[in-house]
Amino acid sequence: MQQLTPTHKLAVCLAAGVAVRLACFAIWPESLQRRPELTSPLTSFRSLQEGVFLFGKGDNPYTGGVFYYSPIYLAIFSHLQASPLLWVIADLMGALALSRIDTTRCSDDKGYKAAALYLFNPYILLSCLARSTAGLENAVLLWAICGRTTNDLLLSGTCLAFVSHTSIYPILLLPPLLKGLSSRQRAILAGAFAVVFGTIAAGNTLVFGSSWIRPTWGTILTVSDLTPNVGMWWYFFTEMFDHFRQFFLGVFQLHTAIYVLPVCLRIEDPLHATLILLGVISTWKSYPTLADLGVWAGLLGCFPEITANLRHPLFTLATYLHTFILLPLLHSLWLLTGTGNANFFYAATMVHGLNSALAVVDVVTAVMRFRLKKVVQWKDTYKAVQITAIE
Numbered sequence: 102m103q104q105l106t107p108t109h110k111l112a113v114c115l116a117a118g119v120a121v122r123l124a125c126f127a128i129w130p131e132s133l134q135r136r137p138e139l140t141s142p143l144t145s146f147r148s149l150q151e152g153v154f155l156f157g158k159g160d161n162p163y164t165g166g167v168f169y170y171s172p173i174y175l176a177i178f179s180h181l182q183a184s185p186l187l188w189v190i191a192d193l194m195g196a197l198a199l200s201r202i203d204t205t206r207c208s209d210d211k212g213y214k215a216a217a218l219y220l221f222n223p224y225i226l227l228s229c230l231a232r233s234t235a236g237l238e239n240a241v242l243l244w245a246i247c248g249r250t251t252n253d254l255l256l257s258g259t260c261l262a263f264v265s266h267t268s269i270y271p272i273l274l275l276p277p278l279l280k281g282l283s284s285r286q287r288a289i290l291a292g293a294f295a296v297v298f299g300t301i302a303a304g305n306t307l308v309f310g311s312s313w314i315r316p317t318w319g320t321i322l323t324v325s326d327l328t329p330n331v332g333m334w335w336y337f338f339t340e341m342f343d344h345f346r347q348f349f350l351g352v353f354q355l356h357t358a359i360y361v362l363p364v365c366l367r368i369e370d371p372l373h374a375t376l377i378l379l380g381v382i383s384t385w386k387s388y389p390t391l392a393d394l395g396v397w398a399g400l401l402g403c404f405p406e407i408t409a410n411l412r413h414p415l416f417t418l419a420t421y422l423h424t425f426i427l428l429p430l431l432h433s434l435w436l437l438t439g440t441g442n443a444n445f446f447y448a449a450t451m452v453h454g455l456n457s458a459l460a461v462v463d464v465v466t467a468v469m470r471f472r473l474k475k476v477v478q479w480k481d482t483y484k485a486v487q488i489t490a491i492e
Contacts, residue, residue, distance in 0.1 A: 107210035111200055114213050115193055118220035122192065125230050126185045138428050139231040141388040142326045143169045143268065146183070146232035153178045163312045169320045171267040172305040172313050174234065188229045191240040195396070196220050198243035202250045203403040206372070218402040223425070224395030235392035238264050242271055243396065246375060249278045254286055258293025265294075266301050269321050270382045273358055276365050277374035322354060324387050329446060331428065332389040333454045336447040357385045373407070373468050376400055380461040384454060394457060401464065410467035410474075417460045424453040 105113070133139055134146050142148065149170055152162035156175045162168040181187070196219045200212030219225060228236050241264045248257030257278060265272040275294060279287050305313050320326055327335045334353060341349060360381050368374040379400060383393040401408065408414070427449040434441035 107213055111213040111216055114217045114220060115196060118192065118196065118216075119189055121221070122189045122226065122229055123185075125226070126189075129230055130185075133227060133231040136227075136231060136429070137329045137432060138331050138391050139228050140233045140235075141330045141390055142167075142328050143321065143388045144233045144235045144238075144390060144392075146234070149174055149178065149234060150183070153183075161309065161312060163309060163316045166316065169316050169326065170234070171317050172309060173263070173267060173301065183232070185232065188232055188236055191237045192220060192225060192229050195225075195236075195240040195243045195399070198240070198247040199399050199403060201247050202243075202400070205250050206403060207405065215399065215402045219395075219399035222395045222398060224391040225399070228390065228392035228395065233390060233392055234267075235390050238267055239392060239396040242274075243400070245271070245274070245278070246372070246400065249290075249375075250372065252286075254282075254290040255293045258290040259297050262294045262297035262301065266298060268386075269318055270357065270386050273361050273382060274375055274378055276361055277368075277371050277378055280365055280371040280374060321387055323350060329432070329443070330388055331391060331450050331453055332387065333385075333450060334387050336443060336450070339443075353385075353387070357382065368468060369472070370468075373404070376404060376407070377461065377465055377468070380457070380464060384457040384461060406471050407464060407467045410470045411463050412466065413459070413463055417456060417463065420452065420456040424449055424456065428453065 140146070148168060152168040152170055153175060155162040155165070155168070156179060162175070196216035199215040199219050202212075203215040204210060204212035225236070225239075241260045245257050245260035245264065248254065248260060261271060261275060261278065265275075275291070279290060282290065324334050324338055327339050329335055337353075338346065338349070361378060364374050364377050368377065376397075380397050383389060383397045386393065411417075428446070431441060431445040431449045435443060435446050
């Protein structure tokens with residue numbers, strides 16, 4: 102029997118991913134759309150439907166104070182039906198981007214493994230079934246990283262501008278994506294980002310004036326909606342006294358952004374730096390979902406030199422499995438059966454967040470260990486060459 106080629110294996114993975122998603126959509130069409138682990142106020146499909154309906158009736162959806170989506174989504178879904186197939190295609194595009202990243206970096210034609218890891222990740226699969234717009238944003242973000250990997254700088258800058266407009270935090274990935282490029286290449290990537298970002302902002306302002314800025318970017322930065330999610334912000338600011346709120350908002354937002362400079366200075370490989378900062382963003386952004394962690398895990402699969410140097414992968418996976426079970430269980434005890442309180446759910450989110458932070462630290466350590474091994478190997482090779490030359 103003839104062995105399948107890597108292209109055929111990739112096609113089989115994509116087809117299996119589509120089949121699983123379509124089957125799950127037929128079984129659970131809308132049951133996951135309310136889950137706080139999978140959606141947030143900024144990625145909820147129900148909220149998006151409400152905003153598109155109001156916009157179609159000629160009303161400004163931002164005047165109600167409950168619609169936090171970028172006007173990009175209004176422009177898209179006002180002319181495009183929100184079919185489940187759209188989310189399936191988005192996941193396929195994300196898997197293809199990861200396949201290209203893995204193939205370009207490793208040159209071993211095993212990109213299908215990265216695609217399979219992404220498509221069959223429970224976090225990604227369930228987010229797709231919940232129709233969380235985080236899945237759409239993750240696909241665009243992966244193509245921004247893919248463009249940098251393949252030196253398609255226009256694609257990278259354009260995709261990064263789009264996804265930064267919808268959730269702001271990806272703009273922190275611009276410095277590592279610019280790292281290691283020539284002056285001309287930096288001008289191309291940064292120019293594409295600036296032009297697309299400015300054009301979108303101008304178009305949004307032309308249609309809605311300035312009313313869209315505070316409900317979208319303002320909500321992300323000020324955390325005005327305290328709907329429970331898997332992050333560590335909502336409960337903290339629920340209990341926060343008002344006169345301390347501004348100070349701790351600055352501390353929390355600065356904590357997310359402060360790693361950009363040291364990571365870019367210390368980590369030589371721009372893709373390694375991008376991976377680390379994406380993990381920081383996925384853990385510490387103000388409105389995270391499981392899809393954010395899923396896309397980081399998918400990208401991590403494209404770096405075998407890092408995964409081979411992780412010190413605690415089993416502990417990390419076991420803890421994620423633990424919180425994957427605890428989060429919906431404790432949320433149900435709190436809001437459905439009434440036998441628990443908010444502390445139950447928040448305790449699970451703290452374990453989840455702490456494990457994510459430790460996973461990022463483990464990745465940083467693995468990157469440094471890999472670099473140290475390369476230096477030692479180079480020195481040993483250099484000494485061997487010197488000895489051979491002397492003999």
